Amino acid sequence: MIHEPGNASMTIKGWRLWRVAMAVLLLAGLMLTGVCQAQEDSRGGEPGWYELDALNVGLEGSLDDTSLRSPREAMRQFMKLTGKEDFRSAAHILNLEDLSPEEQRIQGPELARQLIEVFRRGKWINISRLSARPDAVIEDISGKDPRAGEVRRDIELASLEVGNDAYDIRLGRYQVGDDEPVWLITPESVSSIPALYQRYGPSRFEAYIPAPLKQNFGLLRIWEWIAIPLVLLAIGLIGRAVHWLMTALTRLVPSGSPSIFMTQIRSPTALIVMALVMQTLIEFVVSFSAVVATTLRVTLTIVMAWGIGVIALRLIDTFMLHMTRQMAGEIDDSKPRDERKLLTTLYAVRRVIILIMVMLVMVYVLGQVRLFETLGMSILASASVLAVLVGIAGQAVLSNILSSFQLSLAKPLRIGDLVMFEGQWCYVESIFYTYILLRVWNERRLIVPVTYFASRPFENLSAKSTMEYRSLELTLHLNADVACLREKFLEFAKQEKNVIEHEKLLCCVTAQTAAAQTITCFLMTVDPLSGWAAEASIREKLMTFIRDHHPDWWPRQVVVLSEQDIARGEHAVERS
Template identity: 30%
Template sequence: MIKSTGKRVSRTQHSRFKACMTALFAAMALFLVSPQAKAQEGTFFEIPTLNEALAQPVGDLDLSTPQSSMEAFLEAASNENWADAAHVLNLNDIDPVNQAIVGSGLAEQLYTVLDRKVVISWQQLLERPDSLNTQAPSENVMAGQARKSLLLGVLELDNRPVVIRLNRVKPEDGDPVWVFSRQTVQNVPALFDAYGPTEFEKALPDWMRADSGLGLKWWELLAIPLTVLAAYVFSRIAWGLLTRASKSTGNRSWLPLSQILKGLRWPTTLVVVGATLQIATTQILVVSGIVNSIVDPIAIIFYVAAAMILAVSLIDVAIDFFFAVDVEDLSDPDARKERSRVTTLAAVRRLVIVLAVIVGTGLVLSTANIFQTLGFSLLASAGALSLVFGFAARDVLGNLLASMQISMNRTARIGDQLIFNDYLATVEDITFTHITLKSWDSKRVIVPVKTFVNEAFENWSIGGDGMTRTVMLEVAHDTDIDALEEAFRDAAKDDDRIVVDDLEMVVVDQSLIKSVVRLAIPVKKITDGWAVECGMRKKMIAYLQESQGSLIKSVNNLTVEAA
């Protein structure tokens, strides 16, 4: 009895163990199969039916991959087989009774829009049913992922972006196929009205509307040079009108207006050229996508350049009108505030140019849709672009930051007098890459901004209005020092540029044959220092020659000391 019971218990335990293992294997199989099934389901949109009212296509349409679907659509359209081309559109929103007729018309309109405004990237239309790019780099956001919707292009419609997409759909009774999405089909009539043939184009002869074999129609080949010529003529007219208006207001009372009108010539010319190109290619004639992808960025560049030049011109007019622009006038100690303001405006001027370049580059890239193809956004490539541009422009950016540093810290302002590498000069201009120094003999010294920042210099214009200049005299031992000092003070009394109460004369050195006398000459204005020093030296040499004769051994200017 005991043994029999033990056998029954053993059989029961074995049955339970077998049942547990079976359940475990079933769960593991479900766990492994479920993600694959979900992944397969995630590569298409499930729909009940697809274009059930359309007749069977005449040709063999392969819609299994994005590339084959696009090829089938374009081939049917080139043969004007719009009934077959309609199979590549998701027409489920069309009443089945009218699906065949309406579908053919929509296919023709869509082909016109694609032919005229969309540049198809065949390299990214993959010949795979799941459109998985096996060669995409790991940093790509879509690397290793199957696709069920592909972006072919983005067009503007009523001031909003409208996308053209291919979607992978699977009807209940069929295999997955790639067709133009329902949203794209819904927008086709409006897109055709916006980008289809204009009334002017419809009036052209048939031969002008035919393909030239160069990817453009004959009328486009003729219209492009005519449009450029019209833009040139209109721009010359605008330039001439503004030039004439500027000259007519050139008297002193209207001088600011004259300068503004003169500064408007380039911005107006650029706007006229850009507007002529855009109006001619979008309103009068609707050109193909290839031409449009070139004209739109060029027009944007012209508009941004016009805005930049206008802002810079207004700043220049403000500098000329409100402040002294001659560096000799700015170097006056009383013009300290003017020097700071002019330097700040010059910095703002450079900042406007930098911002215009950045904004213009972004607008051009956005308009050209360079990174929008097949769902890749500009943001996805921003990191790589930043590294490339940063490495290529590191020297330019270094100079730019250095020039902004000088302007903001005001270590050197336009109009400041300073000594740089033994050059006595006045700061004449601060640009992106260099600083222009005007030396005392009217020569120009060009210094790279980074060099100027990294080396020490004396700025005489920072601090007080005056300074002390020195004259070193080498005289014989028997020279009457007291008489020399009296002559020095008498000479200074006749010059109102000198602070007479602070004059100083000391003997700083001696040797067997001479004594060295230092004359300290305080001047009221820094700008007068050089002239006062040279004049005093001349007077003292004349005095020594007259009173001491041949006892003068040498006269030498050794140093200059700031107050």
């Protein structure tokens, strides 16, 4: 057969392409095989469980392995058996490999009984949250959990503290020979059961409770439904007694700032004592179920943190009140400007301290109740949503707080300034987070939101100086002697102690009509309110002088009669 050169070239090229394609397919097959092998190892190979030669050989009887294939099934079976007080069977769900066969037979049931008591009082296990898969793979459809798809051979059920030590209770997956792997309480967790039981187990008080009252009724036992109201009533009486005692002690301390401080801390002190007594009861006297104990611990932590924070705040307020009385006395604009400026700064510092205290209390409470450990990734996932909701709901509050800081730092007004706000004379008594407290001239209190106050024009009568130039007007007849009246005005004005700068006293005619003239008197006063009082006093004295010595100066109506009107009048008189 004769081959043409062109056909031979095509055959060589085809052979080369075939070899490249086969190499690529071989490489892809090797990679695919490696991936499959890795998946096979991660799901069904050695990392998926712990291998044992024997398991709980000292225990009597056995359990169906099908009830222990997943963490959820294992714990459901444990709760079921301990609920029926079948602790011998429940002991099979504990990995007792650290104990000898004789110790397993004797101590196994007791350890199972102690563990269920720890769960009941320390931390109740929510079985529905445990994985129902044999391999306990973390399932996360949203894809936010970085551990999604991870096969686990042990999981944490609870973490409990005893003093300064922390103990974990975990489930592990074990296989004996070719048997089906099962989930059991790990040996490390079993070894910590006695210490946990000594801390969270039943108290001596429960030894005197009749057995029928120890039966479960809903979430709690019967005796707990009876004891909780009685304990709360007793704690309330203790708080009432502490409040009464603090009231009695208030009468013994000196009046003033100490007495005010004692009065303000009565309720917080009573709450702190109540929380301490309650904490002592649940720690050393009465062992409530985990639901009640956890709720009480969180509540007591919040109450104690709040009480201590309030007492600290009251101490700061009392200190500021003492400084206010020492520096400025009654809050008004008659005091030096520097003192009122310092007082305003102190109020701003007070608000900063309050914010810091609130943040510290929140951090302490969150750390004590382990909120971040409980919620975990849920908080991080919903942080943006919470921020938006808080921003919308608290927009008015945040706006008031920012406006409050702006007023305190920029100081367009100070504590003690006299302002004219919406037609009323008011002294600025306090600038709080969300509102400003104004004392009106008639001793009423005007509470104005900070944002509303800052968005309205107001006249600060104490911005530069408390002095004010005032004027009073008198309307008199045209024949009134202005020079005589001026002399009397100067005499009366110099007698007023709140009238200053006598060289600026002035009295002159400022308007005139056909029947009367307007005489205006000008005077300088130390402050607006004193000036108003001096103005009223001088006006009253001038009117008394005119009434007693020159009543003809009062304005009167002038009527011009014609001759016909006069004739009619005379004719009417003659007829009468």
